[in-house]
Amino acid sequence: MPKGSTGRGLRTRLPKVATTLTLVTALSSCGLLGGSDDETEPQSSGNGKLEKTELTISIMKTTDLTPFHLARKEGFFEEEGLSVKTVDAPSGNASVQKLLGGESDISYSSYTPLFLAESKGAAASKGGVKLVADAASAGPNSTMVVAVPDSPVKSVRDMANKRVAVTAPNTISDLLTNATLKTNGVDWKSVTYVPTPFPQTAQQLKSGNVDAAFVTEPWIVDTQRNAGAVPIFDTAVGPTADMPVAGWGALGDFVEKHPNTIAAFQRAMQRGTDLALSDRSLVEPLLVEFAGVDEQTAKMATLLTFQSKLEASRIQRVPDLMLEFEVIKTELDAEKMIVPTAPVT
Known part of the structure; x- marks a missing residue:
């Protein structure tokens, strides 16, 4: 069992999660798609060797980071060959600043600071701001x-x-x-x-x-x-309704130089999201541990809708709304910022 696992065991949950998780787990236990045991460089589930195996990720104390924490505890990042270090940010704006300043490789934020940074050209010399994974959308009463x-x-x-x-x-x-x-x-x-x-x-x-x-x-x-x-x-x-509210961003230069690393991050996040959606009993303890709430609040909370795969038509709603309410001055094309989501195979 991977370090930090919740201890429930993946096999006990297989009936509840997608069949793709079964396949990924099986492949991961077989030397990463046939790789020999003495290989020292991890591979990203058969899609090429990782360009970078240690990621620094900026996060916040918020409920919609549960899929990330679940992926980490279940060892999904480790199975992709990734070692994840986190740095805390007090707000989405601060998290994006950590990205722009080179303190993080990937940053979680509400979408507005990410689009605002792109509209101002804050990362123009670094390939712009790219979106590498969705995080959550606003469900009813959330x-x-x-x-x-x-x-x-x-x-x-x-x-x-x-x-x-x-x-x-x-x-x-x-x-x-x-x-x-x-x-x-x-x-x-x-x-x-x-x-x-x-x-x-x-x-x-x-x-x-x-x-x-x-x-x-x-x-x-x-x-x-x-x-x-x-x-x-x-x-x-x-x-x-169902407005996208938060996601994961990276700089364009980093994405271009580390495509297999980004794909590995995306697959781990998709698995964490699928698992969080399948079993709320896994979510509530993580709210207590990482979001700073007590057990009663964790049980009562109406959660945002967890997401992972980026869809341009959905995400475009955010910069369009920002333009309508004068947060940005010019149109932004979300599709140009989106890094296609790597499939969980």
């Missing part, structure tokens, strides 16, 4: 605006001229909120957004420093339990 009972905000139509907590301006937080306001005929430009780290949201609501707040899990449950907040409206409905 991205909410909440308020305390004595707030003047009782419905979406009360949001004009109000103070609303978001993680940061020009992120998926205010983007989804603005889109929902516009759909409901509310002047989204009149809203004052107050930068607030998710862990501080409950206190901001209790103190009356904001009238409402955008939150995802586990902070929806956290604000309910610690501030008495109630859901006001779902931001993932209508035009923003």
Whole structure:
């Protein structure tokens, strides 16, 4: 069993996961597709030797990183010949800055900082920003605006001229909120957004420093339990239903020089995603361990929809929405940024 395994054993879960996982596991246990036992360079499941075997990956404390942590614990990266080191980032913007500054090979972030960096040409000299894997999309009741009972905000139509907590301006937080306001005929430009780290949201609501707040899990449950907040409206409905919210980025130069390494990362992430989708009982302990929530919150949380394979038509919705709400000034073609997903064979 790989180091760090959850101990449940892959064979006990084979009826629950895709047949492709069975094939990958079988191939991995046979010297990586016929490779001799004395080979010192790992191979990426038959698609060529890895150009780089040690990856530094920037992550955050968020629930939609569960597939990554699951892939790591189950040894899926090891089976691809990868050794993964992580560095923590406090926000998507900070995570992208680690990528641009060379502190990470691959960075997790909400999509908006990745597209914003590309639109500004921040990585133009390094091959641009590339998307190497999807992470999550906004399912029903997973991205909410909440308020305390004595707030003047009782419905979406009360949001004009109000103070609303978001993680940061020009992120998926205010983007989804603005889109929902516009759909409901509310002047989204009149809203004052107050930068607030998710862990501080409950206190901001209790103190009356904001009238409402955008939150995802586990902070929806956290604000309910610690501030008495109630859901006001779902931001993932209508035009923003199933909106992609986060993914994994790399620099174009790195992708060009390390195609087999990127493919190996993609396969490990797909397996982790498939496994997370197949069995929630595997997910909840990882929320406690890595997302900083307690067991009760982990059981109650309405999770984002885990994704891995990048689809241009889906991802294009994000830069289109950013352009509509003036986060970027020119059109971006998501397809040109996407690295095709390597199949799990």
